[in-house]
Amino acid sequence: MEKEDNFGDWYIDIVEKANLSDKRYPIKGMNVWTPYGWKAMSNIDGLIRKELDATGHDEVCFPLMIPETEFKKEKEHIKGFDSEVYWVTHAGLNELDVRLVLRPTSETAMYPMFALWVRSHQDLPLKVYQIVNTFRYETKQTRAFMRVREIHFFESHTCHVSEEDAQRQIEEDVEILSKIAKKLCLPYFLSVRTDWDKFPGAYYTVGIDTVMPNGKTLQIGSIHHYRTNFSEPYGITYENENGEHKHVHQTTYGMSERLLGAIIGAHSDDSGLIMPPDVAPFQAVIIPIISKDNGPIVAEAALALAARLSAYGIRVKLDNRDARPGSKYYDWEIRGVPLRLELGGRDIENGVVTFARRDTGEKGAIELRNIEQGVELLLKIISVSLSEKAEKSQISKVEDMDSLDSIPEGKILRFGWCGCEECGHKFEDTYDLKILGTPYLPEEYSGRCIICGKATDKPTMAARTM
């Protein structure tokens, strides 16, 4: 299966062959996390946890079900989610008086509680997050990790004394994102979403998009500024120094298993996946090369090598299955293990370990004496090299446009837009492309709206989306 020619089929194929997810569970869009896929996702969760804990967020876990009465308090929010939530209508043999919704996201679960938790300005800022499953009834074609009905979701929610303080939180979120994305070796764009595409109930939304090999964008997360749009209906207020009661200003930050989907798309080739070392369930795999006269010696040396690396903190897998080495190479290549270590009679004699990089195919030898440092260094090099390659690939897919006379295929378009809804809709309807929004980070630009010709100092990007 060729990656560039038909990304959609390639993706489905690789998810199955690399054993990341089993889609045979009999509910569409609700897939089973297999051990290998779950390990990768857990590693991603771990990276997120680490950054959030370091910035003073506390992990919480709210109930899965939300009463209809709470769910419907914010009017825009319910309008946005009405058609894609699951309802629990019965309990045992009884019909429920108040129906329950399976959370599509947790604003309406958390905010009634926030109203109880926040009383004083000293309780602020409140910064919590949870990593849980959420449910959205997708009617379109589902795809592992990219479009599913049960979503492995990360969401942080914060409350602040003022709009400015909430804005500082958004800046912190952007900072956190850059750290996480670096570990995932993922490039991304930050765009302030159009008014008609922002999160239901938000003041504004920053979309986080990455580009797939077919030139379509994949939204991997979003950051929202709510102002007091939710704190008003939910009555989340605090008492300030002067004894006045004020509504809190809120933000949220959400990402999901799409991060894993993005990694699969960004780092892989026709031989399979390439896992970024910080995400890889196994960072190195040891393949003992046994011949009939040295079996016990090699087996013992391989065990010792695995123990050393593991003690050093490297996630290592010793593959001592009774199979040919070549067959093992293929197995671990398709699963994307970044580094392969071969240990055979020749290596033991020479006091080295033979390595092969998954990303470049480069082979070499590391002195057994310094094996821990050697492996660590190689993993770092692989990580940097993956990031650079992905960054280049993303940049190559952006095309600056002066006119719309001919639309290139498989590209992200960048052009001037006056920002008005009429021009925006006209563009989206005519070209069947989605406007991603204007850059979140300041950017020098002067041009003309590509639709109406009005002068503008902001570019916008548009693309087909996954």
Place this chain on the structure above:
RNA sequence: GGGCCUAUGGGCUAGCCUGGUAUACUUGUGGCUUUGGGAGCCAUUGACUCCGGUUCAAAUCCGGAUAGGCCCA
């Protein structure tokens, strides 16, 4: 919301029109020989989505259910 298509071992699939013994490959299991890029031989496990109808007889024909896929709005 409207329409079309599909369902056979773990995976992929033949058979269905024209009713009667279910095919190949792959995987799994056991054994022996092997092991520096997908090993070979032998043995072996394993399936007609479900409910009903027609029939001496249903994977096959008919009706319904369920699940999945596609197209249109």
